[in-house]
Amino acid sequence: MSRAKLLTIAFLAFLLPAGAAMASWYDDYDAGLAAARKGQWSVVAQKMTAAINAHPKEGDKERTYGAIFIPYKPYYYRGVANMNLGKYEAAISDFEKSSGPGEYELGALDTLMQRAKTKLESAQAPAPEPVAPTPTPVQPRPVTPTPITPSPVPATPAIDPGLRQRAQAAINEAKGHLKSAQQRKATDSPQYAQALQTFLGANSALGGAKSNDELNNVIISAQNVGVLADSAVAPGLPPNPTPVLTPPRPVAAADAALGATKERLRKALESYFAGEFEEATRSFQSLSQDLPRNGWIWAFLGASQYSQYAFEADDNYKTAAMASFKKAKTLNRWKVLPEKYFSKRIRKAFENAG
Numbered sequence: 001m002s003r004a005k006l007l008t009i010a011f012l013a014f015l016l017p018a019g020a021a022m023a024s025w026y027d028d029y030d031a032g033l034a035a036a037r038k039g040q041w042s043v044v045a046q047k048m049t050a051a052i053n054a055h056p057k058e059g060d061k062e063r064t065y066g067a068i069f070i071p072y073k074p075y076y077y078r079g080v081a082n083m084n085l086g087k088y089e090a091a092i093s094d095f096e097k098s099s100g101p102g103e104y105e106l107g108a109l110d111t112l113m114q115r116a117k118t119k120l121e122s123a124q125a126p127a128p129e130p131v132a133p134t135p136t137p138v139q140p141r142p143v144t145p146t147p148i149t150p151s152p153v154p155a156t157p158a159i160d161p162g163l164r165q166r167a168q169a170a171i172n173e174a175k176g177h178l179k180s181a182q183q184r185k186a187t188d189s190p191q192y193a194q195a196l197q198t199f200l201g202a203n204s205a206l207g208g209a210k211s212n213d214e215l216n217n218v219i220i221s222a223q224n225v226g227v228l229a230d231s232a233v234a235p236g237l238p239p240n241p242t243p244v245l246t247p248p249r250p251v252a253a254a255d256a257a258l259g260a261t262k263e264r265l266r267k268a269l270e271s272y273f274a275g276e277f278e279e280a281t282r283s284f285q286s287l288s289q290d291l292p293r294n295g296w297i298w299a300f301l302g303a304s305q306y307s308q309y310a311f312e313a314d315d316n317y318k319t320a321a322m323a324s325f326k327k328a329k330t331l332n333r334w335k336v337l338p339e340k341y342f343s344k345r346i347r348k349a350f351e352n353a354g
Contacts, residue, residue, distance in 0.1 A: 092120065275307075280300070
């Protein structure tokens with residue numbers, strides 16, 4: 001192998017952590033939650049294990065980045081995944097380490113623990129001894145008419161067990177919304193009456209569901225129960241205020257960088273945070289021509305170009321990135337880039353620019 005190829009392979013191996021630096025434990029946790037909603041238990045176990053390896057502490061308010069906190073319960077979801085994968089001992093171990101469900105409930109912790117122990121006992125029980133057959137006297141074989149072959153019966157559609165479990169979890173969650181409305185003394189409101197009627201229909205449909213489509217309809221109905229129950233208020237009280245949500249990173253970064261052309265900038269930021277660096281570079285280059293005095297634009301342009309350099313090992317991207325970083329430093333007088341939006345590798349390259 002030539003010296004040039006060896007240097008290229010070594011350089012690419014050095015750059016591989018650049019992609020990994022963009023990932024984090026909460027990215028794995030979010031991916032695990034998404035897989036749990038789809039019943040993809042192998043993916044859930046894999047993603048939650050990765051999250052635990054990076055951040056083993058569970059908590060109701062674990063900090064991700066900036067001032068953003070989330071309920072973080074990876075052992076709970078990995079326990080559910082292990083139980084569905086037939087790994088009952090591992091499931092019990094995870095449940096013992098967990099304090100309960102996160103934002104997406106798949107059943108009470110005590111109930112899941114008992115179910116895992118029952119399945120483990122059943123799996124470990126010895127097989128029953130075979131019973132010797134009792135000999136029977138040989139009877140003359142009667143002559144019977146040729147049976148008529150019945151018409152084939154259509155096969156019953158298969159039902160995803162994970163989907164049924166999610167439907168049951170949605171019903172349980174809807175029940176909690178109804179209970180909250182009862183505690184607020186909002187049972188006389190029309191929203192509560194509609195929520196209760198919808199709940200009864202969804203609960204009945206769950207018991208008789210024979211297809212995945214019917215289970216999906218149960219989940220949708222249960223979610224509607226939550227919306228209706230949360231909007232129910234006691235007579236004479238004003239409606240509940242609309243909750244203020246924490247904006248995602250692309251929106252927050254767009255607000256910080258520029259307000260006038262937010263939509264255009266947001267699309268560029270969405271490409272950047274999604275790892276579509278070629279598209280992000282084109283978008284930020286266009287913005288830099290229209291807004292040449294905005295240091296945020298030049299910083300994200302440099303970050304996109306440097307990420308292209310990290311993945312493609314083309315020095316032209318590195319040269320362009322350093323020029324963009326120098327421009328950003330000149331305009332915003334930055335010494336370091338904000339950790340909230342830029343990876344460690346990007347911040348290090350920015351410090352070395354100029």
